[in-house]
Amino acid sequence: MRLPFSLFVGLRYTRAKRRDHFISFISLISMIGIALGVMVLITVMSVMNGFERELRDRILGMAPHVLVSGVGSNIEDWQALEEVVLQNPNVIGASPYIQSETMFQHLGSDQFGVVQGVLPEKIGEVTIVKDHMRNGSFDSLADGSFNIILGASLARSLGANVGDKVTSLFLKETRMSIAGIQPRAKRFTVAGIFETKSEADKGMAFVHLNDLAKILRVTDGVSALQLKTQDVMRVHEVSTSLTEQLDYNYFVTNWTRQHQTLFNAIEMEKKIMFILLTFIIAVAAFNIVTSLVMLVNEKQADIAILRTLGASPGSILRIFMTSGIINGLIGTGAGVILGILLALNLPDIINWIEMTFEMSVFPKNVYFVNFLPTELIWDDVYKIALSAFGISVLATLYPSWKASRTQPAEALRYE
Template identity: 50%
Template sequence: MFRPLSLFVGLRYTAAKRGNHFISFISLVSILGLMLGVAALILVLSVMNGFDRELRQRILGMVPHATLSGYGDQGLSDWRELRKGVLDGRGVQGAAPYIQAQGMLTSRGRVQGGLVNGIDPVFEPEVSILERHMDIGQLSDLQAGEYRIVLGELLARFLGVSVGDKVTLVLPEASISVAGVVPRLKRFEVSGIFSVGAELDANLAYIHIDDAARIKRMTPGSVDGLRLKFADLFDAPRLAREVAAAQSSSLYVSDWTRTHGNLFQAIQMEKRMIALLLLLIVFVAAFNIVSTLVMVVTDKQSDIAILRTMGATPGAILRVFMVQGILIGLIGTGLGVALGITLALTVTDLVAWVERALGIQFLSADVYFISYLPSELVWSDVAMITAAAFVISFVATLYPAWRASRTQPAEALRYE
């Protein structure tokens, strides 16, 4: 006979066609519930990991990890020497000068507010992924004195412009002329369009740093500050202050946690809360396993009594029903892991296909910080979910199996 006995009998009970079809139905529901719970957990955590990745690579790839600037309206006139010193700092991968201005861009009667960054095309690739996401044109097209501008894809679409068209930048500063007080205006030619698939496409524009200095009437050679990139963005707040302290005490330090830290923390909080909520589905499936095994124990009272009279110990009976419950848990968890991994790897393309088929967009870049559904499968999450689901299903088998082991043969066979 197949040994061990508990495994043999447990597998026979699980595989045999029962006369009570309701128990078989509850077993199937238990497996499906566990499968859906595990698959949903893997899928949702993969999507949240995708949002986390996009935030790091795209949003934090376009905004600086940290900035060094003068206090108030003071600029940095010796930024080249400061840059050399900063690059020697621990963890610093790049540094680039910038001049920043808030303004309105107008074209063909349309007006849109935006943040205009004056950059040096030579140094900017050290701190930004902008060059890798140029749809049309190149950063090198920004030449001093040419008054050219690079727009985000959504911003260009709203203004109805493309490469070669003209846009007017209106700064919130007044100039006094013979006509009176008028806003400061400057006309630019669109030389490029970038797209990072995020909200930044709708409110960012780039011009040459020398052109920005002229329209802001800054001292020649001065900049607002330096943008820094670090090897580890989570070390940026601490390392930026160390770098600034080593260079000068008159530098104002800012970092990404002040500008986008709340968004990053919100994603982490949502990931934990959603995982906790979805874990309740697994608990519900575990309760189904409990109810299934309790009904099986009730249905098999006479079989248990016969096994006891033939010499089976209470421990052997306990293991018989634990085998049955664990098998349900293994099947449900295994199917859930397979389904969850499949969905996590294909959900981005699947959602994109549905959007094309229905002609709708689930994630609009005007509302969300990215315009598509990202997904990143993290195998440590899969292992954690698999282990948690198996432990929960194993614990669910303990009470029904213990109850079966307590069956008294005389009581069970009294009315047989």
């Protein structure tokens, strides 16, 4: 197949040996620079996506996606409300709960936290807590047992293990005694410890719904109904549809009221990181400008001959653009391949480093996520590749334009 004239000559210039080897060296450096920039950008974006995924799974795995509560009162017939909300195709689970702030006491240690009364058979539909039991079983929360499940950090602070007795002081519930008004106290038996590696581990505990209702003297239903949705990032749409579905008789809120700032910060950090690392590619693209300017100066006589043979300024422009674009294309392609390979294998590389040098890159007692997660999103790869290729194309414009402005008589005067 015959190639277009500009493409044919441009490819010949790219493959031909240069009289000045420094030009070839600059071209090689430009390709390596673009490849490194693309590789680093893909890897960093994959790590950022991995951290966002871990935070989303752990924080939102314990927080209800959507919360439906009564307007000024508890929900009396939560079973009927559950049937209604589950008719929404975006809702995949529902669980009732009663919640109260409390002060945990054990062996002289005090720790403030929250105790939540739940149904063991329902809580697994909306949170990940049943899948992250470190000791004991969540099913041990039987009605009337007054057992309690503690978060790992909370249990560690109290020095409590499975089988120990933990006292809870319910600050909003008081009773009269000889000493005066005192908070209502109740002793629970620790039946299990969960560890989700999230904030819930530090101050949350679970008891059976009916046990907490008896302690708090709640006789008019549950505090709220917590829901799990199909897509955690589309809770605004679900909240709006549920509000309309329930005829505005209930107060519907979602996780964004509490955690939206965190995820907005992560998203902003990703955008800033993308912009900053794109400058690495832009710096490498300057080498394309340099190599093409030097190539144009070297090929002045060839350009003049081509012009006298009838080549138009546009053809000369496309010839040198072809040469520069090939360098950008090779660098971008190599960077994409290396970036994908590094992003997919980075956790294994970090594990190998930790095992080989007997060190911990992310100590458990310091970092919330104690490993290096990665998530390769192909849309990011496409955006990075197109950005790098676009910058490479822009870098060829000025040298190619300068070549197209070459006057044959001036170029051949001293030849």
